[in-house]
Amino acid sequence: MRSGDDGFVAVRGRTVQFLGFDRADARRLLNFLRMGLRDRFLGSTLGLVWAIVNPLLMMGIFTFVFAFVFRSRLPGAETSLSFVIWLISGYGPWLAISDSLATSTGSVTGNSGLVKNLAFKTELLPIAGSLMGLVPLAVSTCYLVALLVLSGTRPSLSWLAILPVLLLQFVFITGIGLCLAAVNVFVRDTVMVLPNVLMILLFSSPIFYPLSEFPKTVQGVLQFHPFQVIAEGYRQPLLYRAWPAPWSLAYLAVLSAMAFLGGLVFFRKLKGYFDARI
Amino acid sequence: MPGSSGAGGLLATAVPGAAGEETAARSVIECLDLGKTFVVLDGQSIWRVVFGGDSVKGFTALRNVTLQVRQGEFLGVLGRNGAGKSTLLRTLGGVYASTSGTVRVAGLVSSIYELGMVGNQLLTGHDFARRWLSLHGTGRRRVVRLLSEIAEFAELGDYFDNPIYTYSAGMKARLFFSVATSLPGQIYLIDEVLSVGDEHFQTKCWRRLRERLAAGASGILATHDWTAVLKLCREACVLERGRIVDRGSSPAVVQRYLGLPQPHGDAAAFAAHLPSVYCALAEEDTTLSIPIDVKVASPVWFACSVESFRQGIGWSHLLQVEPRPVASTAGLYEVEVTIPSLPLSPGEYSLNLFLSERGAEGTLVPLDVRSWTYGNDLAFAVAGKPRESVTILPLRWRGRQTQS
Numbered sequence: 247m248r249s250g251d252d253g254f255v256a257v258r259g260r261t262v263q264f265l266g267f268d269r270a271d272a273r274r275l276l277n278f279l280r281m282g283l284r285d286r287f288l289g290s291t292l293g294l295v296w297a298i299v300n301p302l303l304m305m306g307i308f309t310f311v312f313a314f315v316f317r318s319r320l321p322g323a324e325t326s327l328s329f330v331i332w333l334i335s336g337y338g339p340w341l342a343i344s345d346s347l348a349t350s351t352g353s354v355t356g357n358s359g360l361v362k363n364l365a366f367k368t369e370l371l372p373i374a375g376s377l378m379g380l381v382p383l384a385v386s387t388c389y390l391v392a393l394l395v396l397s398g399t400r401p402s403l404s405w406l407a408i409l410p411v412l413l414l415q416f417v418f419i420t421g422i423g424l425c426l427a428a429v430n431v432f433v434r435d436t437v438m439v440l441p442n443v444l445m446i447l448l449f450s451s452p453i454f455y456p457l458s459e460f461p462k463t464v465q466g467v468l469q470f471h472p473f474q475v476i477a478e479g480y481r482q483p484l485l486y487r488a489w490p491a492p493w494s495l496a497y498l499a500v501l502s503a504m505a506f507l508g509g510l511v512f513f514r515k516l517k518g519y520f521d522a523r524i
Numbered sequence: 525m526p527g528s529s530g531a532g533g534l535l536a537t538a539v540p541g542a543a544g545e546e547t548a549a550r551s552v553i554e555c556l557d558l559g560k561t562f563v564v565l566d567g568q569s570i571w572r573v574v575f576g577g578d579s580v581k582g583f584t585a586l587r588n589v590t591l592q593v594r595q596g597e598f599l600g601v602l603g604r605n606g607a608g609k610s611t612l613l614r615t616l617g618g619v620y621a622s623t624s625g626t627v628r629v630a631g632l633v634s635s636i637y638e639l640g641m642v643g644n645q646l647l648t649g650h651d652f653a654r655r656w657l658s659l660h661g662t663g664r665r666r667v668v669r670l671l672s673e674i675a676e677f678a679e680l681g682d683y684f685d686n687p688i689y690t691y692s693a694g695m696k697a698r699l700f701f702s703v704a705t706s707l708p709g710q711i712y713l714i715d716e717v718l719s720v721g722d723e724h725f726q727t728k729c730w731r732r733l734r735e736r737l738a739a740g741a742s743g744i745l746a747t748h749d750w751t752a753v754l755k756l757c758r759e760a761c762v763l764e765r766g767r768i769v770d771r772g773s774s775p776a777v778v779q780r781y782l783g784l785p786q787p788h789g790d791a792a793a794f795a796a797h798l799p800s801v802y803c804a805l806a807e808e809d810t811t812l813s814i815p816i817d818v819k820v821a822s823p824v825w826f827a828c829s830v831e832s833f834r835q836g837i838g839w840s841h842l843l844q845v846e847p848r849p850v851a852s853t854a855g856l857y858e859v860e861v862t863i864p865s866l867p868l869s870p871g872e873y874s875l876n877l878f879l880s881e882r883g884a885e886g887t888l889v890p891l892d893v894r895s896w897t898y899g900n901d902l903a904f905a906v907a908g909k910p911r912e913s914v915t916i917l918p919l920r921w922r923g924r925q926t927q928s
Binding site: 270273274277281284285288289360361362363364365366428429432433516518519521522523 | 562563564565570573574614617618619620621633635637638644646647651655658659660661687
């Protein structure tokens with residue numbers, strides 16, 4: 247019998263596993279990420295350039311509107327530029343969050359060809375979808391750093407404090423994305439409703455206006471709004487060179503872990519029924 | 525050993541299946557009592573699935589499916605649309621989770637469930653192939669090598685670098701088949717795709733499958749194209765509403781699947797004590813005696829043939845005896861067929877016997893038949909010294925240099 251192996255043997259049992267994922271899954275996740283990036287801008291002449299230009303354009307508009315048209319000021323601040331910096335340090339992560347959620351929610355239904363024809367862990371699709379939010383986040387962070395330097399702020403080591411926040415943000419959003427992606431298979435309205443819900447969430451959280459502008463009673467509650475916690479996690483290090491409050495990091499960590507594990511369990515429970523709808 | 529023997533040994537084709545049958549072939553696909561139920565979703569049960577997940581009405585697509593495929597074999601799964609063929613393949617391939625029973629698949633699976641493109645129509649054929657390969661865990665260097673093979677096999681020319689939406693249906697099919705069979709997998713799960721493309725491409729598809737088979741591949745072919753099953757599969761089964769309702773040798777299964785009429789042998793028949801196996805020695809004079817029972821006083825014609833089955837090629841005639849009259853009155857007869865120096869190499873063959881009468885316009889009308897086309901052929905076991913060819917013709921040949 248000639249060997250048909252040709253160097254590809256599925257190695258099972260010896261591989262490292264994490265939450266039911268192994269190394270092959272990690273490789274596949276990278277593949278999906280690459281695929282998602284390509285597919286989103288496929289067919290457009292400029293291709294991936296849009297991944298950078300789109301968020302940049304959005305933030306350029308905000309800068310123009312708030313700095314030159316509205317001339318908004320933060321309470322106690324001298325310039326409009328500081329308001330723009332404050333706004334974008336919250337709006338950038340928000341842009342990433344909404345991008346992550348939108349992409350991961352449609353990820354399973356949008357890749358039905360793959361789901362029907364390839365044996366793989368479908369959890370990877372919403373996870374990859376959520377990680378797509380890294381692109382607008384990177385762009386907005388670069389834009390923000392440029393604004394900060396322009397306004398005379400010197401780069402500081404404490405800026406690195408956004409890294410744990412960034413990590414927790416993606417864990418949190420991935421968890422929600424897993425839930426929404428699974429629900430969207432059965433209730434296709436999810437992906438339709440999502441932009442509206444996101445819009446409501448955006449204006450209900452202290453991203454466009456500071457927490458102090460809200461009524462006192464609401465402030466106490468809004469402090470624990472996950473999006474407020476995430477936004478503060480970026481604002482404290484970038485704007486005030488301070489570490490985010492330890493309680494907020496701990497709170498976010500617990501929230502993220504719960505969201506992610508809950509999302510994963512929920513997704514895995516529902517994915518057995520996907521074949522009825524895909 | 526070409527050239528070493530002066531007479532005999534016509535080197536034409538490889539010896540049929542004999543080798544595969546003798547080695548105790550391990551099974552590469554096994555499923556036991558496999559069941560698959562799809563939930564039926566309506567306005568209410570959707571919410572129950574999403575939030576409760578308890579008992580929801582189901583549609584049973586597969587029930588109690590038990591089958592086994594041995595290394596080097598292709599199993600044919602016949603069935604009409606909606607019989608559960610695709611569900612069976614997807615469940616075996618791990619795309620669907622089974623509801624009950626066990627599935628064991630030993631080896632790397634290459635599956636072609638449908639010719640649907642995985643992904644974006646805006647991709648070029650080249651990018652599609654690259655994506656497919658990397659999604660199947662192929663390393664980058666290997667991908668580069670395989671891509672040129674795929675381009676060559678699919679014969680898309682410059683179109684290989686054009687977006688898929690510019691392709692014709694046939695071109696898509698060619699691309700997909702080339703990509704999906706580019707990895708020399710060990711196990712193929714193929715659904716209904718051997719009837720794609722033009723004749724030229726079909727020939728290539730079959731050639732590729734034969735190559736893979738020769739390299740030890742195994743698999744399942746699910747189709748309603750029974751000719752493909754006859755060509756590729758030694759054994760087959762029929763799926764009907766999710767159950768296996770028939771199984772056995774492919775010709776027999778196909779015969780029953782098509783519901784072909786069987787001659788009932790009222791006028792003349794092979795006698796009840798007709799053996800089911802005839803044995804003979806290769807390159808020895810062989811006599812086969814066949815008992816027949818003629819019940820009417822009219823001329824009965826007899827014919828027989830020895831045929832062989834090779835996977836991926838199908839059935840071929842090796843020896844054939846022209847129809848000749850053997851009886852014209854009622855009674856028991858013994859037909860003796862003598863084959864001097866049996867020109868077959870050792871192996872299992874199919875012995876086919878025909879009794880017929882002359883109908884109107886001189887055509888032969890079958891009275892009783894033992895043939896693979898009816899699924900009731902006899903085995904013809906030939907023992908002896910192994911040869912590299914199937915048939916051993918009394919040829920003499922020598923090579924001589926004509927120019928230096």
